[in-house]
Amino acid sequence: MPDQTNTDAEAAPAGRCPIIELSGAHKHFGDYHALRGIDLSVGAGEFFSLLGPSGCGKTTLLRTIAGFEALGAGRLVIGGRDMAGVPPNRRPTNMVFQSYAIFPHLDVGQNVGFGLRRSEGSRAQKAVRIGEALEMVGLAGYERRGAQALSGGQRQRVALARALILRPDVLLLDEPLSALDKKLREQMQAELRRLQRQVGITFVLVTHDQEEALIMSDRVAVMFEGRIAQLAGPQELYRHPASRRVAEFIGMMNFLPVIATGDTLEIAGLGRVPRAGLRSAAPDGQGPPEAGIRPEMFSILYPGEQTGRRTAQGTVRETAFYGDMTYYEVILDGTERPVTISMKNMPGRMILSPGTQARIAWDAESVTLFSAAW
Amino acid sequence: MSGLRLYALVYLAFLYAPIALLPIFAFNDGTVIAFPLDGFTLRWFRELPQTPALVASVRTSLWIAGSTALLSTVLGLCAARAGTMARFGGRDAMMGLIMLPLVLPEIIVAVALLVVLLALGLPLTGWTVIAGHTLICLPFSTAILGSAFRALDPALEEAGIDLGLGRAAVFLRVTLPLLMPGIIASLLITFTISLDEFIIAFFLTGTEPTLPVYLWGQLRFPQKIPVVMALGTILLVISVVLITLAEIARRRAAARATGIDSGA
Numbered sequence: 001m002p003d004q005t006n007t008d009a010e011a012a013p014a015g016r017c018p019i020i021e022l023s024g025a026h027k028h029f030g031d032y033h034a035l036r037g038i039d040l041s042v043g044a045g046e047f048f049s050l051l052g053p054s055g056c057g058k059t060t061l062l063r064t065i066a067g068f069e070a071l072g073a074g075r076l077v078i079g080g081r082d083m084a085g086v087p088p089n090r091r092p093t094n095m096v097f098q099s100y101a102i103f104p105h106l107d108v109g110q111n112v113g114f115g116l117r118r119s120e121g122s123r124a125q126k127a128v129r130i131g132e133a134l135e136m137v138g139l140a141g142y143e144r145r146g147a148q149a150l151s152g153g154q155r156q157r158v159a160l161a162r163a164l165i166l167r168p169d170v171l172l173l174d175e176p177l178s179a180l181d182k183k184l185r186e187q188m189q190a191e192l193r194r195l196q197r198q199v200g201i202t203f204v205l206v207t208h209d210q211e212e213a214l215i216m217s218d219r220v221a222v223m224f225e226g227r228i229a230q231l232a233g234p235q236e237l238y239r240h241p242a243s244r245r246v247a248e249f250i251g252m253m254n255f256l257p258v259i260a261t262g263d264t265l266e267i268a269g270l271g272r273v274p275r276a277g278l279r280s281a282a283p284d285g286q287g288p289p290e291a292g293i294r295p296e297m298f299s300i301l302y303p304g305e306q307t308g309r310r311t312a313q314g315t316v317r318e319t320a321f322y323g324d325m326t327y328y329e330v331i332l333d334g335t336e337r338p339v340t341i342s343m344k345n346m347p348g349r350m351i352l353s354p355g356t357q358a359r360i361a362w363d364a365e366s367v368t369l370f371s372a373a374w
Numbered sequence: 375m376s377g378l379r380l381y382a383l384v385y386l387a388f389l390y391a392p393i394a395l396l397p398i399f400a401f402n403d404g405t406v407i408a409f410p411l412d413g414f415t416l417r418w419f420r421e422l423p424q425t426p427a428l429v430a431s432v433r434t435s436l437w438i439a440g441s442t443a444l445l446s447t448v449l450g451l452c453a454a455r456a457g458t459m460a461r462f463g464g465r466d467a468m469m470g471l472i473m474l475p476l477v478l479p480e481i482i483v484a485v486a487l488l489v490v491l492l493a494l495g496l497p498l499t500g501w502t503v504i505a506g507h508t509l510i511c512l513p514f515s516t517a518i519l520g521s522a523f524r525a526l527d528p529a530l531e532e533a534g535i536d537l538g539l540g541r542a543a544v545f546l547r548v549t550l551p552l553l554m555p556g557i558i559a560s561l562l563i564t565f566t567i568s569l570d571e572f573i574i575a576f577f578l579t580g581t582e583p584t585l586p587v588y589l590w591g592q593l594r595f596p597q598k599i600p601v602v603m604a605l606g607t608i609l610l611v612i613s614v615v616l617i618t619l620a621e622i623a624r625r626r627a628a629a630r631a632t633g634i635d636s637g638a
């Protein structure tokens with residue numbers, strides 16, 4: 001397997017000094033190799049996400065940073081200090097657990113103030129800080145509420161306040177939104193982002209939801225089987241996936257066989273394009289190449305519409321109306337597998353019904369060449 | 375009524391009807407344990423405190439049961455913690471060994487302990503009874519506390535550590551309060567077991583008999599039997615109350631540790 005990691009992106013982004021530096025990290029659980037050589041650097045104040053399918057090692061990596069799992073090999077530096085042998089309670093990190101881990105025998109105020117030390121001011125001073133922390137997460141005045149009587153969203157806010165009140169250098173969040181329903185999740189995504197900008201603390205978020213990672217993060221590390229497959233900003237990740245697997249995981253992508261190779265390629269259903277203008281994801285020479293193109297990079301032309309773009313012909317097989325968007329499944333002439341095309345619904349634009357002939361516009365710039373084997 | 379239900383009722387009647395006889399004859403104004411009844415009296419209950427040997431045996435039983443409850447709950451706490459949270463070689467064997475007295479006939483445990491104690495030359499006192507009772511109570515406290523530990527979300531302890539506390543502080547401020555209902559259940563159950571236990575107490579007791587041992591001795595004197603029944607009635611009520619409290623505590627432990635809102 002080739003190393004497809006974008007090495008440039010491993011360094012913390014320009015203008016930010018690194019707060020977390022992880023190099024050559026390995027972790028075994030018995031015979032199972034959970035982390036297989038992780039290198040990454042997170043910048044201070046960055047919103048960083050670990051994205052990947054279930055079981056790829058996201059939680060393990062997060063717990064390694066928190067100190068709940070010891071590294072088998074490799075080096076972890078947080079804020080310039082080597083973390084080898086430093087227990088979780090002495091690390092400048094705090095964690096929001098997936099289950100929130102709200103102490104059920106304490107009320108909200110006691111939960112939020114749990115980590116404040118006796119030395120950190122008088123009872124009254126602490127009460128003020130607890131009040132401020134609760135206000136920050138939108139739970140002002142909830143001090144005396146019992147932990148048992150909270151809704152899922154409120155528990156999550158208490159967990160956030162309980163960690164943020166300690167002003168850690170790094171806040172680690174393990175799928176904090178996965179237990180919430182869709183509406184609340186979207187609301188909390190925006191709120192988390194706002195909170196992170198407000199406090200300026202580095203957030204490391206674990207998620208298996210690619211949309212969530214794209215919306216919230218400055219940078220995203222896509223993980224498969226204990227390795228980082230690509231580490232990049234959301235736009236780079238979406239537009240220039242490093243491998244077919246990343247492309248399939250982030251958003252939707254159509255893959256078309258490339259029939260003839262050489263200086264001029266022929267893409268099934270789309271026609272001939274000069275090789276020179278196309279971007280390649282993986283190195284050549286590993287099985288038959290395929291052309292990848294996102295659904296929104298196609299457009300279906302009005303009958304008789306003029307365009308300077310490349311065109312192709314096809315037949316609509318399936319139409320799915322989403323309100324703001326319509327998704328079409330179109331069989332391009334000369335192919336068998338349909339491609340997905342998404343069109344914004346605009347005034348005057350007709351929704352095509354299945355069976356309609358369609359002229360489709362596309363550009364060579366939006367094509368990425370992939371090797372079928374990754 | 376279906377046959378199975380009838381069978382169940384008859385079964386329960388056979389099981390518990392004899393116990394109902396206890397209070398009936400405790401309030402019966404006559405020394406002969408036979409129907410018809412002779413009329414209501416509180417005489418036997420009044421006679422209870424006027425029997426010094428009986429009062430002494432009650433006192434012995436109470437402190438033996440109290441010590442046993444404390445000892446087996448503390449040991450059970452350690453065993454349950456190791457059994458549910460730690461990973462080490464021989465763990466299953468250790469848990470099996472702790473549970474063994476549950477299936478061993480008590481008479482065998484009692485005789486074996488007696489032989490060992492005599493071989494070691496140790497005198498038989500209240501402490502030897504406590505040791506024996508702790509042995510047979512440990513499976514119960516370990517099982518009760520084990521289920522309390524299993525119901526505990528491990529993330530709660532991790533959250534305590536993550537928030538800056540040491541292991542000991544987390545145990546005191548997080549684990550112990552959450553386990554408290556389980557601990558209370560364990561204390562009550564083991565106290566009750568020790569209070570009622572006869573065989574081990576009979577073999578290992580020294581010059582101070584426990585209450586069951588004293589009662590057994592009194593059965594030889596027919597005129598004392600109504601007093602014994604009065605005492606038995608009191609013990610019955612205490613046992614039922616303690617076991618009920620223990621069950622309530624155990625259920626609260628389960629609800630609390632999982633964060634399930636059972637009441638409010």
Ligand SMILES: Nc1ncnc2c1ncn2[C@@H]1O[C@H](COP(=O)(O)OP(=O)(O)OP(=O)(O)O)[C@@H](O)[C@H]1O
Pocket residue numbers: 029030032034052053054055056057058059060061208
């Ligand atoms: N304590 C452990 N003992 C043994 N195996 C473990 C342990 N923790 C994790 N693993 C294994 O390591 C792999 C990665 O687990 P991890 O929890 O990091 O995955 P994840 O990416 O967080 O997945 P999910 O999205 O399902 O939470 C899994 O195959 C898991 O079974």
Ligand SMILES: [Mg+2]
Pocket residue numbers: 058059060
């Ligand atoms: Mg996970």
